[in-house]
Amino acid sequence: MAWIVALVVFSLLTVLGMVQFITALIAATPSSQARWTWAGVYAIGLVGVVYSMLAGTDESGESIPAAVVLLVPSAWVAINAGFVRLWYEMGASIRARGGTNDLPPDADQLAGRASRLALLGLALTAVALWGLGAPQQFVAFVTQPGHRLAAAVIALAVAGWAALIAGGVRVALGAGHEMTHEEIEEMERTTKFGADVHSPLLQRRSVYRIYGPTKGLEGSATFTFDEIRDAWRSGLWRRDPRWQTVFMMMFGAIAMVVGGAAAVFLLGSSTTRMVFAGVLIYAAIQATLGIRAGRKKRGSDGSTGQ
Structure with missing residues (x-):
């Protein structure tokens, strides 16, 4: 036509x-x-x-x-x-x-x-x-008796994802370093084709070219659990823009994981629930062991310094 x-x-x-x-x-x-x-x-x-x-x-x-x-x-x-x-x-x-x-x-x-x-x-x-x-149609769907809880946890996951992305943008704009044209091309290449040792040889040797102007910022921030706890207790998360961003991203990550996990348990099959529960338990154990190991290391470093 x-x-x-x-x-x-x-x-x-x-x-x-x-x-x-x-x-x-x-x-x-x-x-x-x-x-x-x-x-x-x-x-x-x-x-x-x-x-x-x-x-x-x-x-x-x-x-x-x-x-x-x-x-x-x-x-x-x-x-x-x-x-x-x-x-x-x-x-x-x-x-x-x-x-x-x-x-x-x-x-x-x-x-x-x-x-x-x-x-x-x-x-x-x-x-x-x-x-x-x-x-x-969306409101009619989520207000149905059998869909309200599922809609709530999905909304929680979406809100968490949005907060995590917004926090990442704030970190990049606030403290990120300027990326070169070559760095942006490499980032696009690894995003599309991968760059680890398990990727096919053709993908690892590939190149990606961007023609035209580019602009990028790359930022990162590292904090210990003790610093996060102190920032919460002292109220810095309400006054300091840096800590506001950190807690925004923390809320986003937690809400996304909790909402996504709840959605899987509500909407998934019994097999999916069992597999996902095992993954969550394994992740919780590894996180707990990592926190304990970090505290022991900081304690031994402090004792050595004294």
């Missing part, structure tokens, strides 16, 4: 315009002409996608719902605007610590506009999902 061909063509044009527009937008020495040119290509592609979907029909001959037509560009724009905002935050974090300053001169204005555009895209996405009935 003609509308499918048009949708494919305009989708490719949208991707091309998006890549080139964002590249021109975040360039350290931006070109106004390049920005406007690729913004026009991007806009034409998005408008073409919307027009193609409005002209499209399903197998029964019915038009594509307007909510679906609204959902696609709204979610797409929200994701891209969020990417621009994240790029700015990483660049600002690197600049604040004396690193490479490759942000464009109008970066602050772009960051504000990107935030507003992302919020608008999210709002329109929510409207589209409401029009499709997704929230209503």
Whole structure:
């Protein structure tokens, strides 16, 4: 059908315009002409996608719902605007610590506009999902008598995952070091293909290339159980941003594990429950042994120092 061909063509044009527009937008020495040119290509592609979907029909001959037509560009724009905002935050974090300053001169204005555009895209996405009935169906499902507890533990696991990711982003933005282009390529390679000795030789010898601008931050933090306990007792977790991040990630990890484990026990088969219970018991034993060994080592080090 003609509308499918048009949708494919305009989708490719949208991707091309998006890549080139964002590249021109975040360039350290931006070109106004390049920005406007690729913004026009991007806009034409998005408008073409919307027009193609409005002209499209399903197998029964019915038009594509307007909510679906609204959902696609709204979610797409929200994701891209969020990417621009994240790029700015990483660049600002690197600049604040004396690193490479490759942000464009109008970066602050772009960051504000990107935030507003992302919020608008999210709002329109929510409207589209409401029009499709997704929230209503979800609420109807979770409020059924047999699904309430399962929905609660799944929500707990999702909230924990979100808190863990947010904490990791805060660590990277607050104390992470700037990654080089080669480090980012290597990270992508190991993520996609693996790099341990058990990986196939072809994967271990593979290379991964990223063409275009890149920006990355890598951060880590190490704390002992005694330090975490003292931070809790002294109330540092309420006042110190660093400890707020640590406890956010701890809550996220615990909530994700507890919620995920509860979901497995509620929704899994008896065999799955037994296997998972064995894994949890083994992990608990290993964690306990590790904590005890660490305390003994610190105690012996303290005695030797005296």
